[in-house]
Amino acid sequence: MCETCGCGDPEIVPIEVQARILSDNDAQAAHNRSHFEHLGVLAINLMGSPGAGKTAVLEATAKAAAGRLKLGAVSGDLATERDADRLNASGIVSSTITTGSACHLDARLVHHALHHFPSNESDIFFIENVGNLVCPAIYDLGQAANVVALSVTEGEDKPLKYPVMFQKADLVLLTKVDLIPHLDFDVAAVEDALSRVMPEARMLKVSARTGEGIDAWLKWLEERRPPRTGHRGHHDHHHAHDHPHEHAGDHPHEPH
Amino acid sequence: MHEYSIVASLIDRVQQEAVAHGGTRVHRLHVKIGELAGVELDLLKTAFDTFRxxxxxxxxxLAIDTVSAAWACPVCNRSFAKGAILRCDACGQPACMVRGDEIILERIEMEAPDV
Structure with a gap:
């Protein structure tokens, strides 16, 4: 009740919060990150439009890294398991996160997939996000780096039109570069656009079809690999941080 | 349409704060959304009106305070014009975002008889 004049209005108090609205996702992402770091796995969040060539780049990566690196992947897909099937066929241990109508992966979905993943032996683990140049950019998944695939058929202006996605990228893979002779695509224009939205603009030109640039991409990945930790092969669920930890109910916790 | 998932997280957080402070009815939420947060304000309002x-x-x-993006050189503190190349001419350093990616719940105005 209003104490000033007794008018009968309820008293309204301001509660200061000043917190990120997605703080629950941030906490879950930090948890995922501690899993990856504990296992010595390089986790990559691979984003891009539908049809940008994300899966094809991973297939080419598997071919080039065969016998050298163990690769794992989860693929976000609205309705099918086609990408994971393709990746498994290429030699990347893969599973699907079926998102239904959700347009992006979040840290909780990735966490759930990690706990059901058939292997934790990966050297590099790709999180192939849902094809979308908008929504996936704002959800931290626990990755070490964001990589955005941009195909030459999408046009040079995409970085300027989707600045949030490209601003978050650690690397842009310009895909399908074998098509450039057939297009009016200006590589310098896309480099200029990236430099205006990405402070440390870094782009590699690749073609999954011809294999061009895949070695440079593998080198970029290798340079970011964390030291091996010797924690693989068993899952002791170590946590480098302290926060309440609730699972979906199907993952019994071993005591530490 | 991730605005719906943002609103779901927002309402969860407000519910937690209401429980913590004995709040009975929420009158107004103040949120801060950056220009480069990747949030479409009209969709956010529509999602809030639907989910509340x-x-x-x-x-x-839902009171939305928008924040325009700003970039500065981490060495000489020079600011960058909108659309400029994000690398300092003088220092050669990549720019740092000063503001513009906020998705923040700032304040809740609620009836809380016990506060």
Whole structure:
């Protein structure tokens, strides 16, 4: 009740919060990150439009890294398991996160997939996000780096039109570069656009079809690999941080 | 349409704060959204109007404070014009974002008889 004049209005108090609205996702992402770091796995969040060539780049990566690196992947897909099937066929241990109508992966979905993943032996683990140049950019998944695939058929202006996605990228893979002779695509224009939205603009030109640039991409990945930790092969669920930890109910916790 | 998932997280957080402070009815939420946060304000409002029903936020107003993006050189502190190349001419350093990616719940105005 209003104490000033007794008018009968309820008293309204301001509660200061000043917190990120997605703080629950941030906490879950930090948890995922501690899993990856504990296992010595390089986790990559691979984003891009539908049809940008994300899966094809991973297939080419598997071919080039065969016998050298163990690769794992989860693929976000609205309705099918086609990408994971393709990746498994290429030699990347893969599973699907079926998102239904959700347009992006979040840290909780990735966490759930990690706990059901058939292997934790990966050297590099790709999180192939849902094809979308908008929504996936704002959800931290626990990755070490964001990589955005941009195909030459999408046009040079995409970085300027989707600045949030490209601003978050650690690397842009310009895909399908074998098509450039057939297009009016200006590589310098896309480099200029990236430099205006990405402070440390870094782009590699690749073609999954011809294999061009895949070695440079593998080198970029290798340079970011964390030291091996010797924690693989068993899952002791170590946590480098302290926060309440609730699972979906199907993952019994071993005591530490 | 991740605005719906943002609103779901927002209402969850408000519910937690209401429980913690003995709040009974929420009148207004103040949120801060950056220009480069990747949030479409009209969609956020529509999502809030849809999802607030039958929650603690039923009838509450969503007040959105927008924040324009700003970049500066981490060495000489020079600011960058909108659309400029994000690398300092003088220092050669990549720019740092000073503001513009906020997705923040700032304040809740609620009836809280016990506060």
């Amino acid at each position: 029903e039958k929650t603690i936020c039923d009838g509450a107003e």
